[in-house]
Amino acid sequence: MCRSIKTLYNFEPPATEQEIRAASLQFVRKLSGFSVPSKANQEAFERAVDEVAASAARLIGSLVTTAEPRDRAIEAERAKARSAARFGT
Structure with a gap:
């Protein structure tokens, strides 16, 4: 269930409100045990879900880093490669 929760911080472009809400929904589903x-x-x-999304947005907005933002396309390719290595697809 929580496998769909992805890191949302330090990406270019930044995480959208929909991505934050989707991660919050998955988190609440996991905590409650209800799909x-x-x-x-x-x-x-x-x-x-609303409260978790608001907290997550505040957290992401207040974090500070000196690292370069990660590219979503590159990270998606890395995830596909990890999946292929793990599941042989």
Whole structure:
């Protein structure tokens, strides 16, 4: 479930709001154990996703580094190579 949570900091272009929200959704799903919450838990679930996304955005915005931003295309190729080595595809 959490394999889709990717590093979002120090990329060019920067992480989008949608990427931060998707990672937050996966995090809340993992913590709660729900892929889709019941109607009784929907409000609490959505509130948690919103709060985690806001915290993540603040964190990413406040971090400082002297490293060069990573290129998304290069990192995607590296991930594909790791996957191919791991799974033989």
